[in-house]
Amino acid sequence: MDSVLDWLRPDWFFDLSVVQDDYNRGRYLAGLWMTAKLSTLCILLSLVVGVVGAAAQGARSRTLRVLVGFFVAFFRNTPPLVQLYFFYFAIGTILRVTGENGLPQPLVSNFGWALISLSLFAGAMNVEIFRSGIEAVPKATIEAAEALGYTRLQTYRYIVLPLAVRISMSALGTNLVNLVKTTTLAYAIAVPELLYVAAQIWSEDLNVREMMNVLLFSYVGIVAVLVWVLHRWEKALRIPGYGG
Amino acid sequence: MKTLSNHAPVKGHLPVLLPVRRVLLSDIPLQDRLFNVWTAAALLLAFVAAAVGPSFAQAEAAPARSIAAILLEWTPSLALAFGFNVLISIFAMAIGTVMGVGLGILQVSPTAAVRKTAWVVTQFFRNSPWLVLLFYCILLIPFKVSLFGVSVPFPGWIKAVIGLSLPVMAYMSEFMRGAILSIPTGQWESASSLGFSRGQTMREIILPQTVKRVLPPWMNLYAVLTMATPLVSIVGVNEVMSVTRAALSAEGRVDLLIPMYLYILCWFFIYCYPISALTSRLERRFAVKL
Numbered sequence: 052m053d054s055v056l057d058w059l060r061p062d063w064f065f066d067l068s069v070v071q072d073d074y075n076r077g078r079y080l081a082g083l084w085m086t087a088k089l090s091t092l093c094i095l096l097s098l099v100v101g102v103v104g105a106a107a108q109g110a111r112s113r114t115l116r117v118l119v120g121f122f123v124a125f126f127r128n129t130p131p132l133v134q135l136y137f138f139y140f141a142i143g144t145i146l147r148v149t150g151e152n153g154l155p156q157p158l159v160s161n162f163g164w165a166l167i168s169l170s171l172f173a174g175a176m177n178v179e180i181f182r183s184g185i186e187a188v189p190k191a192t193i194e195a196a197e198a199l200g201y202t203r204l205q206t207y208r209y210i211v212l213p214l215a216v217r218i219s220m221s222a223l224g225t226n227l228v229n230l231v232k233t234t235t236l237a238y239a240i241a242v243p244e245l246l247y248v249a250a251q252i253w254s255e256d257l258n259v260r261e262m263m264n265v266l267l268f269s270y271v272g273i274v275a276v277l278v279w280v281l282h283r284w285e286k287a288l289r290i291p292g293y294g295g
Numbered sequence: 296m297k298t299l300s301n302h303a304p305v306k307g308h309l310p311v312l313l314p315v316r317r318v319l320l321s322d323i324p325l326q327d328r329l330f331n332v333w334t335a336a337a338l339l340l341a342f343v344a345a346a347v348g349p350s351f352a353q354a355e356a357a358p359a360r361s362i363a364a365i366l367l368e369w370t371p372s373l374a375l376a377f378g379f380n381v382l383i384s385i386f387a388m389a390i391g392t393v394m395g396v397g398l399g400i401l402q403v404s405p406t407a408a409v410r411k412t413a414w415v416v417t418q419f420f421r422n423s424p425w426l427v428l429l430f431y432c433i434l435l436i437p438f439k440v441s442l443f444g445v446s447v448p449f450p451g452w453i454k455a456v457i458g459l460s461l462p463v464m465a466y467m468s469e470f471m472r473g474a475i476l477s478i479p480t481g482q483w484e485s486a487s488s489l490g491f492s493r494g495q496t497m498r499e500i501i502l503p504q505t506v507k508r509v510l511p512p513w514m515n516l517y518a519v520l521t522m523a524t525p526l527v528s529i530v531g532v533n534e535v536m537s538v539t540r541a542a543l544s545a546e547g548r549v550d551l552l553i554p555m556y557l558y559i560l561c562w563f564f565i566y567c568y569p570i571s572a573l574t575s576r577l578e579r580r581f582a583v584k585l
Contacts, residue, residue: 234424
């Protein structure tokens with residue numbers, strides 16, 4: 052029973068070395084910045100992967116479609132952590148260049164590998180999301196565009212994509228939130244993001260509980276910001292009378 | 296390969312047997328002849344061979360075992376560890392499903408306070424990263440709990456199961472809420488006019504109908520959970536990823552890295568792909584009926 056009451060002791064919530072200690076605060080903010088940077092870049096890159104992949108899946112060439120289908124199936128059905136290890140430990144060990152001091156150096160940093168791996172993982176999901184969004188665009192709309200003399204690229208650029216983005220907005224939001232949550236995996240390859248920094252602080256100061264609470268609330272906060280931005284975006288993109 | 300048979304029958308014409316058209320190789324566009332599923336598979340094999348190839352060149356220099364032999368040798372230990380992953384995922388899924396169904400029902404409770412609390416709990420666990428929740432459970436659940444003189448041990452893997460079941464609970468709760476709200480309100484009204492109490496309506500009328508709607512996302516969630524089980528290796532529970540890394544450091548060969556990780560990726564792919572394929576088939580089937 053004592054341990055249960057201990058949970059409710061206020062000092063565990065208020066005795067925050069992150070706020071009081073300059074050094075820890077600096078590290079925490081650096082971690083927060085790193086997480087924000089990693090998340091933003093991953094979101095942008097995964098969106099690019101998604102749009103390009105979805106366009107390739109709608110292409111006439113069978114090769115492209117099959118290759119993209121293969122990529123999507125593989126990345127969606129394997130664990131992101133193993134993908135990350137595969138990129139960082141397997142490919143990263145082989146991709147080395149000789150540095151200035153003559154010793155082999157990795158070509159891509161661990162931040163770079165985290166970025167590539169997470170973007171491909173989330174990008175594979177985005178391909179599926181955009182593809183189903185594109186499929187939901189009525190055929191008559193595309194035919195009407197054709198009748199007006201739009202080329203294939205123009206139809207895609209001005210008609211299909213704007214509608215598909217609006218249709219796939221909610222699924223996209225879920226996936227991007229997932230992506231931000233998945234950036235914690237970068238901890239495994241020692242990218243100094245929020246979780247990594249928090250683990251450093253709690254192993255030095257032995258304040259596991261406080262740091263855990265700080266960590267959980269930080270992530271809930273980050274996700275809340277993202278959800279708010281997506282909500283605003285969805286509202287801004289909304290066409291009256293089209294979509295819910 | 297288009298045949299003439301997919302022309303829609305024109306009204307007013309007698310059905311005529313169309314002449315059988317043999318599809319000649321030259322009829323298929325060159326692109327399709329060159330690039331299809333089989334060539335994609337062959338390309339992948341070629342890529343793997345190119346990645347593994349240099350190692351064989353090294354293997355000739357020194358009398359070392361081939362990559363395939365090493366992989367085969369480690370397969371039993373990897374299979375055992377993978378079985379442990381599956382076990383963790385099944386336990387976490389069971390716990391998470393039971394708690395999630397309960398939380399989901401609370402989310403549609405007529406009492407506002409209960410509803411709001413359940414919503415906050417759901418959103419909190421749904422929006423926090425799996426890895427952070429795992430750390431939370433691993434580091435903060437005591438390794439032994441004494442309750443009324445009985446001490447219950449909590450080994451690492453059980454704590455990991457609990458940590459993984461929390462997000463499962465939250466997702467399940469959302470699925471349940473959506474499914475319950477998607478049942479037409481007329482059902483509630485007719486049940487109450489037949490004299491069913493709220494609990495009876497829920498148990499005997501609403502919940503059985505939600506099963507069909509919840510099943511596809513539930514299966515998808517299981518695949519996602521299985522793909523999250525390697526996370527427990529980060530918090531120090533032995534599973535397939537830790538065994539893989541142990542195997543790699545035992546062999547100590549750079550050329551083994553890519554084949555080994557690809558091998559593990561394939562294991563997960565073979566386990567998860569059928570589940571997600573079945574999920575999308577079920578989704579399509581149920582979508583028509585709704």
